[in-house]
Amino acid sequence: MKKKKVLMVHNFYQIGGGEHTVFKNEVDLLRQHGHEVIEYTRNNNELKQNKLKLVLLPFITIWSWKTYNDIRGIIKENHIDVVHCHNTFPLISPSVYYAARSMKVPVIQTIHNFRLLCPNGSFFCDGKICEICNKTGSFRSALQNNCYRNSKIQTLVLVAMLKFHRWIGTYQKISYIFLTKFNREKFSKLIDVNSEQVFIKPNFVKESNCFVNAVEKKTFVYAGRLEINKGILSLIEMWKTLPEDFVLHIFGSGTMEEHIKKEIKNNKNISFFGFRPQKEVFEDYRNAVAVIIPSECYETFGMGIPECFSMKLPVICTDIGNPGEMVKESKGGLVYPIGNISKFQVVVKEMIEMRQVYSENAYQYYLNNLTDEKNYKELVEIYDKSRNIK
Template identity: 35%
Template sequence: MRILKLHTHYQQPGGEDGVFGAEVALLRDKGHTVVPLTFHNKQLEDVPLLWRAAVTLWNREAYARVREAIRLHRPDTLHVHNTFPLASPAVIHVAKAERVPVVMTLHNYRLLCVNALFFRRGRVCEDCLGRIPWRGVLHGCYRDSRPASAVVAAMLSLHRALGTWNMVDRFIALTEFARQKFIEGGFPPEKISVKPNFVHPDPGPGEGRGGYALFVGRLSPEKGLGTLLMAWERLGGKVPLRIVGDGPLAPEVQEAQKQIPGVEWLGRKAPEEVYALMGEAAFLVFPSEWYETFGRVAIEAFAKGTPVLAAHIGAVGEVTEDGRTGLHFRPGDPEDLAAKVEWLLAHPNELARMRKEARAEYEAKYTAEQNYAQLMAIYHEVLSKRRYDGKRHGGA
């Protein structure tokens, strides 16, 4: 199979960029011809605001570049991972014009929400779900800027009106929770498949003998850092907490390690260092307070055999099975989080059982082999439907 893979690069470690690269490598390992087509948002840093707004709505250069790639490589399908903002949804139109089916992975909620998070001022916000996103402009949801938010809202409204999303043959949601949100937002259920991310290569299980809890992620409000730190203040040093990551709340975390017993901020770490920390951690804490579309850190912990203490919200609560691969706690509730930590500490046999279950969950759902089978099933369904529709219309 010949696949044209398109992504707009954020130049951030991991995240969408990491998933894109992992899928390209996996498909090539399986003998497929994969042509990556990457757009770099860094190109927009020093350009006038009006030009930036124009390409977000419709990038003519991106349209021409994708058309050239399609005509040169004749792909069986175009798999879009992200168009925002540089590539623009114009790339979907060129695939339609060239009669190439489109698969699109929904890595975030950008097509439903101006800031792509459903999170505003410290709480979940669904004000724009299924509606024209004028409230996102009013609140300045994108980069705390009403003009910038107006550009995003205009892009969403324009392409709804043009029927751009109807041109996509199949969407891929990362969890059933995310799929349901897109259905609530008006997307047709039959066009949305669920396929999670995966961890490859297999890092192998750890021993879990470190005696500490671990947080890995961006240090930002929606990740639940405030709840995490308040919970550890209540625990009073009963178990060390190691925090890996960086972000806008770094000063608060740096101060917390001076004030709260057991808290240690390690900053950013290379992937192999993160895996080593995960493997020795007693458990991972995932306190997000927004609708994560997936939660890759959780399945990385599972791959290491480490249970996850997860906020029961969005995809995080779906990925972690309460009582089997970890425990749930109420999002934004430090008392409940502290209580669940104390329960784990008081039940070492249950914690050991959860380690085995976490590793089994990874092996059952999140390996490269499992993911490849699911992805190919989606591609084949899309191509079969396209051939069937072509024959039907050809014979009419």
């Protein structure tokens, strides 16, 4: 069977993240299996270099004629079979969907966050989970709270884009890949989540040779952004209630960095390493009992848990959203309610006692669900089933 030619589309943010990694991983995966892959990418750094683009951004975000014409030209010249979008905000815009449809080529959007439902993309506001915009169908709350980058103007631009494309029915005209069932159900008010053009496919990581060692010390690791919604401050407060031989290593950077340094200044069992290359973090994983994901928002999926599971490293996380669902489904770790210190203490101690069991469960779940070969088969099946929606 002829292998499909794929146009992969992605708008890079100024600060990298999991979406960028997934985009590159899938491009490489398809090429390794003999597919011709054309990349159409834009980068938000363009806005720093061109003031005119910055002025026109409110209009470009809603509709980009450059994108529309570029995509049509690429499809025609390269005989593209399927257009696969990862991120279109803000420079590419939803005009990519219409360009593909005008050329009678199926277009699929992978949903990496909740931005089509929530302007800040995370269902998190004022230190807690917030789904007001999704439940009411209105973005009034987002405008009142300046939810996108704490800017009224930027939030207004994003809301205008979302409202316009809802009004003309854009989001009912494309196919979707959701990373989890949890994510898919959140979109039930925007699209028909039971449509034959709605698919579920997780992210993947290649199998690691960096398997964890037999653990002798009670060392745990947090590796991620240092933001309030990631639950890092709550983790530190709970960790202070554990005996001193329970050690926590913190890797990462973010707005809470200086605050965290002050909080742990006099704690001998908490060490802060700041941002480090992935290789160094993974080396620290080798001697860890588990990774802790204390997130107080839903998360969309991320790469953290698949990476841990591929190394036979179990996870402790809060019992909400995607991390909680995956850890419970896989039995590759333990969960605790947000802010519940006594339960947190119990799961940390249980993890030490039962680590081998959770480690094997985590790795088996990885082999069954999160490998590159498994992901390739699922991705090709999605491409084969994708059709233009009338």
